[in-house]
Amino acid sequence: MVQAYQRLVDEGLASARTGSGTVVARDAAVPPRPAADRRRTLHELRLPLSTPDGIDLNLSPGVPDLAAFPRAAWLRAERAVLDRVTASDLGYGDPGGSPRLRGELVGWLARTRGIRADADDVLVCGGVAQGQALLAQVLVARGAAAMAVEDPGSRGTRDQLTHWGVRTEPVPIDRNGILVGPLRETGATTVVLTPAHQFPTGVVLAPDRRRELLAWAGEDDRLIVEDDYDAEHRYDRTPVAALQGSAPEQVAYLGSISKSLAPGMRLGWLIAPRRLQADLLAAKHASDLGSSALPQLVLAELLTNGDYERHLRTVRARQRARRDALLAGLRAHLPQARVRGVAAGLHLLVELPSGDDVAIAEQVRATGVLVHPLSWHRRLPGPPGLVLGYAAQTPDRLIEAAARIGQALSPPRP
Known part of the structure:
Protein backbone atom coordinates (compact mmCIF):
# COMPACT_ATOMS: atom_id res chain seq x y z
CA MET A 1 0.00 0.00 0.00
CA VAL A 2 2.82 2.39 0.85
CA GLN A 3 4.48 1.75 -2.51
CA ALA A 4 1.15 2.22 -4.33
CA TYR A 5 0.61 5.63 -2.71
CA GLN A 6 4.25 6.58 -3.31
CA ARG A 7 3.86 5.71 -7.00
CA LEU A 8 0.83 8.01 -7.28
CA VAL A 9 2.85 10.83 -5.70
CA ASP A 10 5.88 10.15 -7.95
CA GLU A 11 3.68 10.35 -11.04
CA GLY A 12 2.23 13.66 -9.90
CA LEU A 13 -1.28 12.19 -9.61
CA ALA A 14 -1.50 12.71 -5.84
CA SER A 15 0.13 14.91 -3.24
CA ALA A 16 0.90 14.02 0.36
CA ARG A 17 1.65 16.22 3.34
CA THR A 18 2.26 15.16 6.93
CA GLY A 19 -0.87 15.77 8.96
CA SER A 20 -3.03 16.41 5.90
CA GLY A 21 -3.25 12.99 4.29
CA THR A 22 -3.00 12.12 0.61
CA VAL A 23 -5.20 13.89 -1.92
CA VAL A 24 -5.64 13.84 -5.69
CA ALA A 25 -3.37 16.45 -7.27
CA ARG A 26 -4.85 19.34 -9.18
CA ASP A 27 -4.99 18.73 -12.95
CA ALA A 28 -4.10 15.07 -12.41
CA ALA A 29 -6.60 13.60 -14.87
CA VAL A 30 -5.09 11.05 -17.27
CA PRO A 31 -6.14 11.68 -20.89
CA PRO A 32 -8.00 8.80 -22.53
CA ARG A 33 -6.15 6.76 -25.14
CA PRO A 34 -7.75 7.13 -28.56
CA ALA A 35 -9.02 4.09 -30.39
CA ALA A 36 -6.64 2.26 -32.69
CA ASP A 37 -6.55 3.76 -36.15
CA ARG A 38 -3.49 2.29 -37.85
CA ARG A 39 -3.93 -1.48 -37.93
CA ARG A 40 -4.91 -1.56 -41.61
CA THR A 41 -1.88 0.55 -42.53
CA LEU A 42 0.32 -1.71 -40.41
CA HIS A 43 -0.70 -4.80 -42.36
CA GLU A 44 -0.35 -3.00 -45.70
CA LEU A 45 3.29 -2.23 -44.88
CA ARG A 46 4.31 -5.80 -44.22
CA LEU A 47 5.34 -6.20 -48.16
CA PRO A 48 30.06 0.95 -27.02
CA LEU A 49 32.98 1.02 -26.99
CA SER A 50 36.47 -0.53 -26.78
CA THR A 51 39.01 0.22 -24.06
CA PRO A 52 41.95 2.38 -25.27
CA ASP A 53 45.55 1.26 -24.91
CA GLY A 54 47.11 2.04 -21.55
CA ILE A 55 43.76 1.80 -19.72
CA ASP A 56 43.21 -1.06 -17.28
CA LEU A 57 40.19 0.43 -15.47
CA ASN A 58 37.46 1.59 -17.85
CA LEU A 59 34.89 3.64 -15.94
CA SER A 60 33.14 4.98 -19.02
CA PRO A 61 29.41 5.39 -18.37
CA GLY A 62 27.10 3.18 -20.40
CA VAL A 63 29.37 0.11 -20.33
CA PRO A 64 27.32 -2.69 -18.70
CA ASP A 65 28.50 -5.78 -16.83
CA LEU A 66 28.89 -8.13 -19.78
CA ALA A 67 30.31 -10.85 -17.53
CA ALA A 68 26.85 -11.14 -15.95
CA PHE A 69 25.18 -12.16 -19.22
CA PRO A 70 22.92 -15.14 -18.37
CA GLY A 306 10.61 -15.53 -15.65
CA ASP A 307 14.34 -15.91 -16.31
CA TYR A 308 14.65 -12.26 -17.38
CA GLU A 309 13.18 -11.07 -14.06
CA ARG A 310 15.44 -13.40 -12.12
CA HIS A 311 18.46 -12.11 -14.03
CA LEU A 312 17.50 -8.49 -13.26
CA ARG A 313 17.25 -9.25 -9.54
CA THR A 314 20.73 -10.79 -9.61
CA VAL A 315 22.21 -7.88 -11.56
CA ARG A 316 20.61 -5.27 -9.30
CA ALA A 317 22.20 -6.81 -6.22
CA ARG A 318 25.53 -7.04 -8.00
CA GLN A 319 25.43 -3.43 -9.22
CA ARG A 320 24.33 -2.06 -5.86
CA ALA A 321 27.41 -3.65 -4.27
CA ARG A 322 29.61 -2.06 -6.95
CA ARG A 323 28.06 1.36 -6.49
CA ASP A 324 28.55 1.10 -2.72
CA ALA A 325 32.19 0.13 -3.21
CA LEU A 326 32.88 3.10 -5.50
CA LEU A 327 31.17 5.48 -3.07
CA ALA A 328 33.25 4.12 -0.20
CA GLY A 329 36.41 4.55 -2.25
CA LEU A 330 35.54 8.13 -3.17
CA ARG A 331 34.77 9.03 0.43
CA ALA A 332 38.15 7.68 1.45
CA HIS A 333 40.27 9.06 -1.40
CA LEU A 334 38.37 12.09 -2.73
CA PRO A 335 36.48 13.53 0.26
CA GLN A 336 36.15 16.99 -1.33
CA ALA A 337 33.98 15.66 -4.16
CA ARG A 338 30.17 15.63 -4.05
CA VAL A 339 28.27 12.70 -5.54
CA ARG A 340 24.96 13.58 -7.16
CA GLY A 341 21.92 11.49 -8.01
CA VAL A 342 19.77 8.74 -6.53
CA ALA A 343 20.84 5.16 -5.84
CA ALA A 344 20.22 3.88 -9.34
CA GLY A 345 21.71 3.18 -12.74
CA LEU A 346 25.18 2.13 -13.82
CA HIS A 347 27.05 5.40 -13.29
CA LEU A 348 27.37 8.29 -10.87
CA LEU A 349 28.35 11.92 -11.18
CA VAL A 350 31.11 13.41 -9.07
CA GLU A 351 30.95 17.19 -8.91
CA LEU A 352 34.29 18.85 -8.27
CA PRO A 353 34.82 22.12 -6.38
CA SER A 354 36.84 23.71 -9.19
CA GLY A 355 39.09 23.09 -12.17
CA ASP A 356 38.96 22.08 -15.82
CA ASP A 357 37.30 18.66 -15.86
CA VAL A 358 38.73 17.77 -19.29
CA ALA A 359 42.25 18.33 -17.96
CA ILE A 360 41.33 16.47 -14.78
CA ALA A 361 40.06 13.50 -16.80
CA GLU A 362 43.40 13.48 -18.64
CA GLN A 363 45.24 13.43 -15.30
CA VAL A 364 43.11 10.49 -14.24
CA ARG A 365 43.69 8.77 -17.58
CA ALA A 366 47.43 8.95 -16.96
CA THR A 367 46.88 6.60 -13.98
CA GLY A 368 45.19 4.02 -16.23
CA VAL A 369 41.61 4.98 -15.37
CA LEU A 370 39.19 6.13 -18.09
CA VAL A 371 36.41 8.51 -17.03
CA HIS A 372 34.23 11.10 -18.78
CA PRO A 373 34.51 14.80 -17.98
CA LEU A 374 31.07 16.26 -17.31
CA SER A 375 31.71 19.03 -19.84
CA TRP A 376 31.59 16.43 -22.65
CA HIS A 377 27.87 16.11 -21.92
CA ARG A 378 26.95 19.78 -21.58
CA ARG A 379 26.84 22.96 -23.63
CA LEU A 380 25.62 25.37 -20.97
CA PRO A 381 28.01 26.62 -18.27
CA GLY A 382 28.15 24.67 -15.03
CA PRO A 383 30.40 23.16 -12.37
CA PRO A 384 33.12 20.68 -13.37
CA GLY A 385 32.67 17.01 -12.71
CA LEU A 386 33.49 13.44 -13.66
CA VAL A 387 31.01 10.82 -14.86
CA LEU A 388 32.02 7.39 -13.56
CA GLY A 389 30.57 4.09 -14.76
CA TYR A 390 30.90 1.22 -12.30
CA ALA A 391 28.97 -1.65 -13.91
CA ALA A 392 31.90 -3.38 -15.62
CA GLN A 393 34.32 -3.43 -12.66
CA THR A 394 34.42 -5.53 -9.49
CA PRO A 395 34.17 -3.82 -6.05
CA ASP A 396 37.88 -4.18 -5.32
CA ARG A 397 38.81 -2.71 -8.69
CA LEU A 398 36.43 0.20 -8.12
CA ILE A 399 38.10 0.99 -4.80
CA GLU A 400 41.44 0.88 -6.62
CA ALA A 401 40.05 3.25 -9.27
CA ALA A 402 38.88 5.68 -6.59
CA ALA A 403 42.34 5.59 -5.03
CA ARG A 404 43.98 6.42 -8.38
CA ILE A 405 41.49 9.24 -9.02
CA GLY A 406 42.22 10.67 -5.59
CA GLN A 407 45.94 10.41 -6.24
CA ALA A 408 45.62 12.17 -9.59
CA LEU A 409 43.60 15.02 -8.09
CA SER A 410 45.59 15.46 -4.87
CA PRO A 411 48.02 18.37 -4.80
CA PRO A 412 51.70 17.29 -4.80
CA ARG A 413 53.35 17.20 -1.40
CA PRO A 414 56.18 19.70 -0.83
Missing part, protein backbone atom coordinates in the same frame (compact mmCIF):
# COMPACT_ATOMS: atom_id res chain seq x y z
CA ARG A 71 24.47 -17.63 -20.76
CA ALA A 72 22.77 -20.71 -19.30
CA ALA A 73 19.31 -19.10 -19.27
CA TRP A 74 19.78 -17.77 -22.81
CA LEU A 75 20.90 -21.18 -24.06
CA ARG A 76 17.88 -22.90 -22.44
CA ALA A 77 15.53 -20.34 -23.96
CA GLU A 78 17.16 -20.62 -27.39
CA ARG A 79 16.83 -24.41 -27.35
CA ALA A 80 13.18 -24.13 -26.35
CA VAL A 81 12.57 -21.67 -29.18
CA LEU A 82 14.35 -23.81 -31.77
CA ASP A 83 12.34 -26.86 -30.71
CA ARG A 84 9.10 -25.21 -31.80
CA VAL A 85 10.08 -22.48 -34.25
CA THR A 86 8.47 -22.73 -37.69
CA ALA A 87 9.96 -21.90 -41.05
CA SER A 88 7.77 -18.81 -41.33
CA ASP A 89 9.03 -17.59 -37.93
CA LEU A 90 12.51 -17.26 -39.48
CA GLY A 91 11.33 -15.28 -42.49
CA TYR A 92 11.20 -11.51 -42.86
CA GLY A 93 7.95 -11.26 -40.96
CA ASP A 94 6.42 -8.07 -39.65
CA PRO A 95 8.85 -5.11 -39.79
CA GLY A 96 7.37 -3.99 -36.48
CA GLY A 97 8.74 -7.06 -34.72
CA SER A 98 7.79 -10.54 -33.57
CA PRO A 99 4.15 -10.62 -32.44
CA ARG A 100 5.11 -12.91 -29.56
CA LEU A 101 7.79 -10.55 -28.28
CA ARG A 102 5.57 -7.51 -28.61
CA GLY A 103 2.85 -9.27 -26.67
CA GLU A 104 5.25 -10.22 -23.88
CA LEU A 105 6.79 -6.74 -23.79
CA VAL A 106 3.51 -4.86 -23.32
CA GLY A 107 2.61 -7.08 -20.36
CA TRP A 108 6.03 -6.75 -18.74
CA LEU A 109 6.28 -3.00 -19.34
CA ALA A 110 2.75 -2.44 -18.03
CA ARG A 111 3.61 -4.28 -14.82
CA THR A 112 7.09 -2.86 -14.23
CA ARG A 113 6.97 0.60 -15.84
CA GLY A 114 3.27 1.52 -15.96
CA ILE A 115 3.20 1.58 -19.77
CA ARG A 116 -0.20 1.77 -21.51
CA ALA A 117 -0.03 0.16 -24.94
CA ASP A 118 -1.23 -2.70 -27.11
CA ALA A 119 1.09 -5.17 -28.78
CA ASP A 120 0.61 -3.45 -32.14
CA ASP A 121 1.89 -0.19 -30.62
CA VAL A 122 5.35 -1.70 -30.06
CA LEU A 123 8.03 -1.27 -32.72
CA VAL A 124 10.99 -3.59 -32.12
CA CYS A 125 14.22 -1.91 -33.20
CA GLY A 126 17.99 -2.18 -33.02
CA GLY A 127 18.30 -0.65 -29.56
CA VAL A 128 17.42 2.85 -28.39
CA ALA A 129 19.84 4.28 -30.96
CA GLN A 130 17.80 3.04 -33.89
CA GLY A 131 14.58 4.12 -32.21
CA GLN A 132 15.96 7.65 -31.86
CA ALA A 133 17.13 7.59 -35.47
CA LEU A 134 13.70 6.55 -36.73
CA LEU A 135 12.01 9.25 -34.67
CA ALA A 136 14.45 11.88 -35.94
CA GLN A 137 13.85 10.91 -39.57
CA VAL A 138 10.07 10.97 -39.21
CA LEU A 139 9.97 14.23 -37.25
CA VAL A 140 12.37 16.00 -39.62
CA ALA A 141 10.22 14.88 -42.55
CA ARG A 142 7.26 16.45 -40.73
CA GLY A 143 9.07 19.76 -40.37
CA ALA A 144 10.54 19.52 -36.86
CA ALA A 145 13.89 21.28 -37.35
CA ALA A 146 14.78 21.42 -33.64
CA MET A 147 14.48 19.26 -30.53
CA ALA A 148 15.14 20.27 -26.95
CA VAL A 149 17.60 18.15 -24.95
CA GLU A 150 18.59 18.06 -21.30
CA ASP A 151 21.77 19.91 -20.37
CA PRO A 152 23.84 18.26 -19.13
CA GLY A 153 22.58 15.29 -21.11
CA SER A 154 23.78 12.43 -23.26
CA ARG A 155 26.35 13.58 -25.78
CA GLY A 156 25.68 10.46 -27.83
CA THR A 157 22.00 11.37 -28.18
CA ARG A 158 22.87 14.93 -29.12
CA ASP A 159 25.38 13.80 -31.74
CA GLN A 160 22.96 11.32 -33.25
CA LEU A 161 20.16 13.86 -33.56
CA THR A 162 22.59 16.26 -35.21
CA HIS A 163 23.56 13.53 -37.68
CA TRP A 164 19.92 13.23 -38.76
CA GLY A 165 19.62 16.97 -39.35
CA VAL A 166 18.07 17.99 -36.04
CA ARG A 167 19.17 21.17 -34.29
CA THR A 168 19.38 20.47 -30.55
CA GLU A 169 18.39 23.16 -28.06
CA PRO A 170 19.94 22.72 -24.59
CA VAL A 171 17.63 23.09 -21.59
CA PRO A 172 19.07 23.27 -18.06
CA ILE A 173 18.11 20.84 -15.32
CA ASP A 174 18.17 21.15 -11.54
CA ARG A 175 17.74 18.67 -8.70
CA ASN A 176 14.10 18.16 -9.78
CA GLY A 177 14.81 17.55 -13.48
CA ILE A 178 14.33 19.61 -16.59
CA LEU A 179 13.21 23.24 -16.22
CA VAL A 180 9.99 23.67 -18.18
CA GLY A 181 10.20 27.48 -18.37
CA PRO A 182 13.45 27.43 -20.36
CA LEU A 183 12.03 24.53 -22.40
CA ARG A 184 9.17 26.76 -23.51
CA GLU A 185 11.61 29.50 -24.45
CA THR A 186 13.38 27.24 -26.96
CA GLY A 187 10.27 27.07 -29.13
CA ALA A 188 10.93 23.36 -29.74
CA THR A 189 7.89 21.08 -29.96
CA THR A 190 9.85 17.91 -29.07
CA VAL A 191 12.04 17.23 -26.03
CA VAL A 192 14.28 14.23 -25.34
CA LEU A 193 14.42 13.18 -21.69
CA THR A 194 15.77 10.54 -19.29
CA PRO A 195 13.22 11.13 -16.49
CA ALA A 196 13.57 7.97 -14.37
CA HIS A 197 17.34 8.46 -13.87
CA GLN A 198 18.69 11.49 -15.68
CA PHE A 199 21.94 11.09 -17.54
CA PRO A 200 24.44 12.13 -16.32
CA THR A 201 23.28 13.83 -13.08
CA GLY A 202 21.24 10.89 -11.78
CA VAL A 203 18.28 13.01 -10.62
CA VAL A 204 14.68 11.84 -10.95
CA LEU A 205 12.02 14.04 -12.53
CA ALA A 206 10.00 15.36 -9.56
CA PRO A 207 6.18 14.96 -9.39
CA ASP A 208 5.44 18.69 -9.79
CA ARG A 209 7.86 18.88 -12.71
CA ARG A 210 6.22 15.82 -14.31
CA ARG A 211 2.82 17.52 -14.22
CA GLU A 212 4.25 20.75 -15.61
CA LEU A 213 6.03 18.88 -18.40
CA LEU A 214 2.93 16.86 -19.33
CA ALA A 215 0.90 20.07 -19.44
CA TRP A 216 3.49 21.53 -21.85
CA ALA A 217 3.27 18.40 -24.01
CA GLY A 218 -0.53 18.56 -24.11
CA GLU A 219 -0.39 21.91 -25.87
CA ASP A 220 -0.48 21.63 -29.68
CA ASP A 221 0.39 17.91 -29.70
CA ARG A 222 3.96 18.39 -28.53
CA LEU A 223 6.12 15.32 -28.05
CA ILE A 224 8.22 13.96 -25.19
CA VAL A 225 10.81 11.34 -26.20
CA GLU A 226 11.33 9.25 -23.04
CA ASP A 227 14.60 7.31 -22.98
CA ASP A 228 14.10 4.79 -20.16
CA TYR A 229 17.66 3.58 -20.55
CA ASP A 230 18.41 2.10 -17.10
CA ALA A 231 15.17 2.38 -15.11
CA GLU A 232 15.37 -1.29 -14.09
CA HIS A 233 18.47 -0.49 -12.01
CA ARG A 234 17.01 1.22 -8.91
CA TYR A 235 18.56 0.07 -5.65
CA ASP A 236 16.76 1.83 -2.80
CA ARG A 237 13.10 1.51 -3.86
CA THR A 238 10.77 0.74 -6.75
CA PRO A 239 11.59 3.03 -9.70
CA VAL A 240 9.20 5.85 -10.56
CA ALA A 241 6.76 4.89 -13.31
CA ALA A 242 7.36 5.94 -16.90
CA LEU A 243 5.85 9.16 -18.22
CA GLN A 244 4.24 7.29 -21.10
CA GLY A 245 1.55 5.79 -18.88
CA SER A 246 0.26 9.27 -18.06
CA ALA A 247 0.14 10.56 -21.65
CA PRO A 248 0.46 7.85 -24.34
CA GLU A 249 -0.33 10.30 -27.14
CA GLN A 250 2.29 12.82 -26.01
CA VAL A 251 5.17 10.43 -25.20
CA ALA A 252 7.37 8.26 -27.41
CA TYR A 253 8.84 5.62 -25.10
CA LEU A 254 12.23 3.99 -25.76
CA GLY A 255 13.83 1.03 -24.01
CA SER A 256 16.26 -1.80 -24.68
CA ILE A 257 18.16 -4.74 -23.21
CA SER A 258 21.53 -3.04 -23.75
CA LYS A 259 22.03 -2.25 -20.05
CA SER A 260 20.30 -5.35 -18.68
CA LEU A 261 21.63 -8.09 -20.98
CA ALA A 262 24.12 -6.86 -23.59
CA PRO A 263 24.34 -3.99 -26.09
CA GLY A 264 25.66 -6.38 -28.73
CA MET A 265 22.18 -7.91 -28.99
CA ARG A 266 20.97 -4.66 -30.61
CA LEU A 267 17.44 -5.20 -29.37
CA GLY A 268 15.11 -2.49 -28.14
CA TRP A 269 11.61 -1.11 -28.50
CA LEU A 270 9.80 2.10 -29.37
CA ILE A 271 6.22 2.83 -28.31
CA ALA A 272 5.16 6.04 -30.03
CA PRO A 273 1.91 7.99 -30.23
CA ARG A 274 -0.36 6.42 -32.79
CA ARG A 275 -0.27 9.44 -35.06
CA LEU A 276 3.42 8.62 -35.72
CA GLN A 277 3.33 4.85 -35.88
CA ALA A 278 2.65 4.29 -39.58
CA ASP A 279 5.51 6.60 -40.60
CA LEU A 280 7.85 4.98 -38.08
CA LEU A 281 6.97 1.52 -39.33
CA ALA A 282 7.66 2.60 -42.91
CA ALA A 283 11.03 4.07 -41.85
CA LYS A 284 11.93 0.85 -40.02
CA HIS A 285 10.97 -1.25 -43.04
CA ALA A 286 13.08 0.96 -45.32
CA SER A 287 16.00 0.78 -42.91
CA ASP A 288 16.46 -2.97 -42.45
CA LEU A 289 13.18 -4.84 -43.22
CA GLY A 290 12.94 -5.77 -39.55
CA SER A 291 15.03 -6.87 -36.58
CA SER A 292 16.66 -10.29 -36.23
CA ALA A 293 13.99 -12.95 -35.57
CA LEU A 294 15.76 -15.43 -33.30
CA PRO A 295 16.93 -13.00 -30.56
CA GLN A 296 13.39 -11.59 -30.43
CA LEU A 297 11.92 -15.04 -29.85
CA VAL A 298 14.54 -15.88 -27.23
CA LEU A 299 13.86 -12.65 -25.32
CA ALA A 300 10.13 -13.42 -25.45
CA GLU A 301 10.86 -16.84 -23.95
CA LEU A 302 12.94 -15.28 -21.15
CA LEU A 303 10.08 -12.91 -20.35
CA THR A 304 7.56 -15.77 -20.39
CA ASN A 305 9.46 -18.17 -18.14
